[in-house]
Amino acid sequence: MDTEALRAEARAAFAGLLAPRRLDRPATVLGAGADDLAPGREYLEALTPDGWAVPTWPRAVGGRDATPAEAGVIAEELAGFEVPDLYPYLVGLHVVGPTLLAVASPEQRGRWLPVIACGAEIWCQLFSEPGAGSDLANVGARAERDGDTWRVNGQKVWTSRGAYAHRGFLLARSDPDVPKHAGITAFCLDMRAPGVDVRPLRQMNGDAHFSEVFLDDVLVADHDRIGEPGSGWAVARTGLANERGALGAVSAGTGVSATRLAALVQARGREADPLLRSRVAAMYTASEVARLTRGRARARAEAGQVPGPEGSGAKLRASAAFKTSVDVALGVLGPAGVAGSDPVAEEWQMLFLTAPSVSIRGGTDEIQRNIVGEHVLGLPPEPRVDLDRPWTEVPR
Ligand SMILES: Cc1cc2nc3c(=O)[nH]c(=O)nc-3n(C[C@H](O)[C@H](O)[C@H](O)COP(=O)(O)OP(=O)(O)OC[C@H]3O[C@@H](n4cnc5c(N)ncnc54)[C@H](O)[C@@H]3O)c2cc1C
Numbered sequence: 223m224d225t226e227a228l229r230a231e232a233r234a235a236f237a238g239l240l241a242p243r244r245l246d247r248p249a250t251v252l253g254a255g256a257d258d259l260a261p262g263r264e265y266l267e268a269l270t271p272d273g274w275a276v277p278t279w280p281r282a283v284g285g286r287d288a289t290p291a292e293a294g295v296i297a298e299e300l301a302g303f304e305v306p307d308l309y310p311y312l313v314g315l316h317v318v319g320p321t322l323l324a325v326a327s328p329e330q331r332g333r334w335l336p337v338i339a340c341g342a343e344i345w346c347q348l349f350s351e352p353g354a355g356s357d358l359a360n361v362g363a364r365a366e367r368d369g370d371t372w373r374v375n376g377q378k379v380w381t382s383r384g385a386y387a388h389r390g391f392l393l394a395r396s397d398p399d400v401p402k403h404a405g406i407t408a409f410c411l412d413m414r415a416p417g418v419d420v421r422p423l424r425q426m427n428g429d430a431h432f433s434e435v436f437l438d439d440v441l442v443a444d445h446d447r448i449g450e451p452g453s454g455w456a457v458a459r460t461g462l463a464n465e466r467g468a469l470g471a472v473s474a475g476t477g478v479s480a481t482r483l484a485a486l487v488q489a490r491g492r493e494a495d496p497l498l499r500s501r502v503a504a505m506y507t508a509s510e511v512a513r514l515t516r517g518r519a520r521a522r523a524e525a526g527q528v529p530g531p532e533g534s535g536a537k538l539r540a541s542a543a544f545k546t547s548v549d550v551a552l553g554v555l556g557p558a559g560v561a562g563s564d565p566v567a568e569e570w571q572m573l574f575l576t577a578p579s580v581s582i583r584g585g586t587d588e589i590q591r592n593i594v595g596e597h598v599l600g601l602p603p604e605p606r607v608d609l610d611r612p613w614t615e616v617p618r
Pocket of ligand 1: 346347348349350351352354355356357379380381382383432579582583584585586587588589592604
């Protein structure tokens with residue numbers, strides 16, 4: 223479609239559905255300090271009939287068959303309007319959705335994608351375990367097959383959205399007698415199934431929508447398996463690359479944008495301070511590099527390739543931008559940055575307490591740097607001693 227025609231159509235549609243964006247209103251980022259699921263669901267319900275919420279998805283499952291470049295134009299137009307924090311819906315929209323489009327059966331896509339697109343079903347990601355975080359391929363939750371059913375036992379941890387999700391994107395070990403990457407299978411888990419015990423954990427910013435999840439003889443139908451048995455690592459990598467791209471987008475168009483930070487600096491009369499100007503510019507630069515890196519990922523997707531290390535680069539820049547912005551904001555706010563109780567001070571205090579987690583969730587900064595080192599710079603890989611040994615024989 224002609225770019226200018228699409229731009230005009232998107233702008234007119236959003237003007238009818240959404241309020242213009244306001245920089246002076248406190249916003250939440252990554253769900254921090256907000257457990258309210260309604261604004262996101264109402265937004266998705268409003269945008270889904272014309273496929274604006276997930277434009278690159280096929281029309282049949284809630285999208286509008288847009289190319290990645292067209293989706294970029296739509297996102298640019300959306301930036302002019304108020305968009306709620308879609309954090310509760312992020313795994314479904316940006317991790318599970320693209321993964322299902324790449325690997326799921328048509329029947330599964332028809333069953334799961336439309337209800338993700340309109341916000342009716344929320345997904346969480348059941349990957350990390352007490353013994354498998356950075357070394358995710360070490361997952362030990364067991365899935366044993368019995369005919370058309372799988373029996374799952376084990377423990378997951380740090381499950382964001384686990385406290386309210388309907389479905390979980392689960393990685394479990396289906397064959398412990400082969401090397402670790404080869405014995406994992408991915409499933410869709412019904413979070414309300416008997417044997418699923420979700421126990422919320424409290425983070426330092428006060429949020430408790432992050433949980434440990436115990437799985438005790440949970441039965442999963444084989445038609446809820448995602449991909450072939452033993453292909454779970456490839457499925458997970460597709461999901462993780464999409465997650466990094468999505469987390470890399472967090473600084474764009476949300477509460478931690480450079481525009482928003484500059485607005486705070488101006489509102490406090492500090493715009494002439496050369497040091498602050500330089501730090502806001504550094505934050506803007508990191509955000510722009512993340513945006514351009516995501517553009518490269520889009521071009522790759524357009525060429526029919528799966529997301530690569532670009533997501534790691536974007537995530538690193540976005541984490542850096544997030545941290546710089548909260549640091550600058552608290553400096554500008556002065557004592558109000560720690561003790562102020564007006565909405566603007568409270569918003570930045572919450573972001574400050576959330577910022578360290580951005581360097582951990584979705585894979586730590588160190589792991590992203592390893593990926594960039596190995597896959598972008600061509601540095602030698604880390605020594606790995608467990609690649610050819612059955613998982614059961616690797617000391618843990
Ligand atoms: C807010 C938040 C939300 C999260 N949400 C989810 C979720 O929804 N679902 C989910 O499955 N997980 C989730 N996680 C878990 C997250 O993905 C893991 O915490 C992360 O991958 C790190 O794993 P770990 O905590 O086991 O730390 P470890 O892997 O034990 O790492 C500890 C430290 O060692 C470093 N390190 C480890 N290996 C290497 C290496 N090879 N080279 C260099 N340094 C290394 C790490 O960078 C880190 O600093 C979340 C985490 C946070 C903080």
